[in-house]
C-alpha cells in the first residue's frame with residue numbers, strides 16, 4: 001500500500017542468499033530495537049530472534065518513507081514497525097484464539113501523522129475478517145489504545161517479600177522442590193505453562209522467547225545466555241512437576257540483598273505457594289522480588305506476617321479488543337438464567353450494534369438485534385474487554401460512568417448474571 005511517500009509492506013521471514021536472515025528483516029528488527037531503546041541485533045543475536053519469530057509465525061509489517069535520501073539512510077530501514085501473531089486467550093470457560101499485536105513503533109520524525117492509526121485500523125479489520133473474536137496487546141502507555149477499542153483487562157504489580165529471619169507460612173509444606181540447571185526446563189517450562197494457561201482467566205499463550213528465557217539461553221537484556229539464571233521445579237506428593245521458578249541474584253549491593261524472580265509458573269495454587277516458600281529459604285538474602293504479582297495476589301494470605309510484603313509498580317497488563325461480540329461473549333461463563341440486551345458504540349464500526357443475551361443455566365445464546373434506545377447495558381467497545389474477562393464488577397463500571405443501564409434498579413440482577421469471581425491475571429508480556 002502507498003500513501004504519498006509512505007509505503008506499507010509485509011516483511012517476510014526469509015533468508016538471504018548467504019543463508020542469514022534477510023536484510024529487510026534485519027532492518028525491521030533493528031528499527032524495533034531503536035523504538036524501544038535496545039541495542040542492535042547482529043550475527044548470532046539476529047539469527048536467534050529470526051528463529052524465534054519464525055516459530056511464532058509472526059506477520060511483520062513495515063512502513064518505509066521513499067522520500068528519504070538513501071545516501072543518509074538505507075531504504076530498507078522502516079519508519080514504523082508493527083507485528084502480529086496468534087495465541088489463545090483464556091476467557092474463563094476455555095481458550096479463544098487471539099490476534100496479538102506487538103512491536104509497534106513509529107520513528108520520532110514520523111509521529112502524529114496517523115501511521116499507527118492506519119496500521120492498527122487495517123490490521124484489526126483484517127483480523128476480524130480472518131475470524132478472530134478478540135485482539136490483544138500489552139501497552140507501554142495506558143492512553144494510546146483505548147481509541148482503537150482496547151480495554152485494560154489485567155493489572156500486575158511488583159511484590160517485594162522481606163525474607164530476613166524465618167518466613168513462616170500458615171500451611172505446612174507439601175511436596176518437594178528440586179533445584180535444577182535451567183536447561184532442564186526445556187521440556188518442562190512450556191508444558192507447565194500450558195496447564196497454568198488453561199486454568200487462569202486472563203492468561204495469554206506465550207511467545208517462544210519465554211522458552212529461551214526459562215532455559216537461561218536468553219537473559220533479561222537480550223538474546224545472550226545468562227549464567228546468573230537459577231531454576232527450581234516443584235513436584236507434588238505424587239512426584240508430578242506442577243511448577244517452576246527461574247530467578248537471579250542481583251548482587252551484594254545495593255541493599256537489600258535480593259533474589260529477583262524472573263518467571264514463576266504454577267499449575268496449581270499449592271505449587272505456587274511452595275515455590276514462594278522455597279524462594280524465602282535462601283541464606284544471606286534479604287528480599288525476594290516478583291514483578292508479575294496479581295492485583296489481588298493471594299501470597300499475603302499464606303504468610304503468618306503479611307507485613308513482610310510490600311507492593312509497587314502497579315501496572316496495566318493485558319489490553320483486549322473485542323472484534324466479534326457474539327463469538328467472544330459466547331466463550332465465557334455466566335451464572336444462572338436470564339435475559340439482557342447490550343448496545344455497543346464502536347467508532348471503528350467492527351462491533352457496533354445491539355445484541356440480545358439469553359442465558360440458560362450459565363450458557364449464552366447471543367443474537368444481533370435491531371438497535372433501540374433501550375438497552376439493559378450500553379457501553380463503548382473499549383469496555384467490552386473488561387466485561388468479557390470480568391475485570392471489574394458491573395457495579396464498578398457503572399460507578400465509573402463507562403456503562404449505562406436502561407434501568408439502574410436492574411443492577412443486582414445483571415451483576416448476578418454477568419460478574420465473575422475473582423479477577424483475571426496475565427503473567428506474560430508480548
Ligand SMILES: CC(C)(COP(=O)(O)OP(=O)(O)OC[C@H]1O[C@@H](n2cnc3c(N)ncnc32)[C@H](O)[C@@H]1OP(=O)(O)O)[C@@H](O)C(=O)NCCC(=O)NCCS
Pocket residue numbers: 035036103104105106107110111112113114115116117118138139140141143144147
Ligand atoms: C505510540 C506510537 C506508536 C504512536 O504512533 P503515531 O503514528 O505517532 O500515532 P498516530 O499519529 O497514528 O496517532 C493515533 C492516535 O494516537 C494518539 N497517540 C499517539 N501516540 C500517543 C501517546 N504516546 N500517548 C497518547 N496518545 C497517543 C494520537 O494523538 C492519535 O489520536 P487521535 O487520532 O485520536 O487524535 C509512537 O509514538 C511510538 O512509536 N512510540 C514509542 C514506542 C511505543 O510506545 N510503542 C507502543 C508500544 S505498545
